[in-house]
Amino acid sequence: MMDALPDATALPPGHPPVNFGRIGVLMVNLGTPDATDYWSMRRYLKEFLSDRRVIEVPRAIWWPLLNLVILTTRPKRSGHAYASIWNKERNESPLRTITRAQAEKLAPRFAGDRRIVVDWAMRYGTPSIPERLEALQKAGCERILLMPLYPQYAASTTATVNDKAFDALKAMRWQPALRTLPPYHDDPVYIDALATSITQSLEKLDFEPEIVLASFHGLPKEYLDKGDPYHCHCHKTARLLRKRLGWSEDRLKLTFQSRFGRAEWLQPYTDETVEGLAKSGVKRLAVVSPGFAADCVETLEEIAMQNGEIFREHGGEHFAALPCLNDSPEGMALLEHLARRELMGWV
Numbered sequence: 001m002m003d004a005l006p007d008a009t010a011l012p013p014g015h016p017p018v019n020f021g022r023i024g025v026l027m028v029n030l031g032t033p034d035a036t037d038y039w040s041m042r043r044y045l046k047e048f049l050s051d052r053r054v055i056e057v058p059r060a061i062w063w064p065l066l067n068l069v070i071l072t073t074r075p076k077r078s079g080h081a082y083a084s085i086w087n088k089e090r091n092e093s094p095l096r097t098i099t100r101a102q103a104e105k106l107a108p109r110f111a112g113d114r115r116i117v118v119d120w121a122m123r124y125g126t127p128s129i130p131e132r133l134e135a136l137q138k139a140g141c142e143r144i145l146l147m148p149l150y151p152q153y154a155a156s157t158t159a160t161v162n163d164k165a166f167d168a169l170k171a172m173r174w175q176p177a178l179r180t181l182p183p184y185h186d187d188p189v190y191i192d193a194l195a196t197s198i199t200q201s202l203e204k205l206d207f208e209p210e211i212v213l214a215s216f217h218g219l220p221k222e223y224l225d226k227g228d229p230y231h232c233h234c235h236k237t238a239r240l241l242r243k244r245l246g247w248s249e250d251r252l253k254l255t256f257q258s259r260f261g262r263a264e265w266l267q268p269y270t271d272e273t274v275e276g277l278a279k280s281g282v283k284r285l286a287v288v289s290p291g292f293a294a295d296c297v298e299t300l301e302e303i304a305m306q307n308g309e310i311f312r313e314h315g316g317e318h319f320a321a322l323p324c325l326n327d328s329p330e331g332m333a334l335l336e337h338l339a340r341r342e343l344m345g346w347v
């Protein structure tokens with residue numbers, strides 16, 4: 001299924017042969033386990049948490065901690081979280097389903113240019129970046145646009161996708177040319193897409209939230225101190241979004257979710273904010289996740305389920321997790337815009 005790339009160079013009968021190199025567009029998201037059982041989860045988490053771009057703790061300390069402690073307990077806990085949101089029909093995680101759908105919907109937007117082949121991969125798990133780069137090359141792609149689907153740059157996300165791709169190229173005698181998509185946290189098309197999506201989602205609710213949280217994935221605070229721009233990118237996105245929606249800082253609050261381990265992460269924390277708001281008498285709350293190109297365990301389980309529960313437990317009444325851009329018309333228009341912009345000069 002994954003191996004067969006569409007033959008973009010197939011010409012109508014009778015058409016003279018055309019000799020042109022193809023151009024691959026490879027969309028990449030974070031990754032996902034193949035199943036929710038202990039060993040599948042362990043394999044996925046081991047690959048993820050062994051990445052030095054993700055965990056910067058010295059190996060001598062991290063290695064025993066990961067192998068003796070984290071990988072004995074975390075697979076079971078995370079497996080439960082994934083099981084609660086699993087796409088049973090396709091037997092895969094929602095992130096994989098949505099990423100595939102995004103690629104399938106992006107391809108026809110380039111149908112006018114027979115050179116372009118759209119594909120997708122995951123940084124951790126399958127389909128892997130080296131596998132899809134090789135498939136694109138075999139399909140005749142001499143140029144490849146790599147699209148890490150992270151609006152805000154972090155070394156733990158954007159850079160590790162790029163590293164993985166360049167590592168794969170290192171082993172090739174005849175490399176394709178590679179371009180990478182830069183962060184798009186302040187792109188007006190992205191901000192517009194978010195604003196439209198949020199407005200439409202709020203219209204569908206049967207309540208009007210007093211406050212909307214813009215919850216971004218967290219990062220150890222130390223990474224900010226070392227110079228990672230992620231924190232600034234999140235703040236800029238939130239500021240532009242407020243401006244576009246005409247909302248105040250009190251109406252759209254920025255928070256960071258998905259803490260891992262005991263060290264300090266970027267603040268304010270989403271779960272503590274949700275609890276605090278409920279305790280202070282807020283009854284209607286919505287959460288949007290602008291940093292996620294697709295819904296995943298972090299939005300569907302951690303936000304929609306866990307944080308919804310926290311809110312209600314502490315006195316809140318109405319809670320909604322708004323969908324990510326996913327393969328919505330605005331989401332797809334954004335992906336097309338980003339790809340076209342980066343392909344300039346190649347097409």
Ligand SMILES: C=CC1=C(C)c2cc3[nH]c(cc4nc(cc5[nH]c(cc1n2)c(C)c5CCC(=O)O)C(CCC(=O)O)=C4C)c(C)c3C=C
Pocket residue numbers: 030031032033048054055074078093095150154156157217218219220230258260291292295296297298
């Ligand atoms: C432990 C360190 C982690 C860092 C640093 C980190 C950064 C980071 N992650 C995302 C986006 C996603 N993370 C997802 C899942 C996930 N993240 C971590 C840990 C770190 N992330 C773990 C252990 C997991 C697995 C789930 C769990 O056990 O809690 C996902 C969802 C994947 C899915 O299949 O649904 C996304 C997306 C960003 C953007 C980021 C840095 C900014």
Ligand SMILES: [Fe+2]
Pocket residue numbers: 217258
């Ligand atoms: Fe993460």
Ligand SMILES: [Fe+2]
Pocket residue numbers: 258297298302
């Ligand atoms: Fe999480």
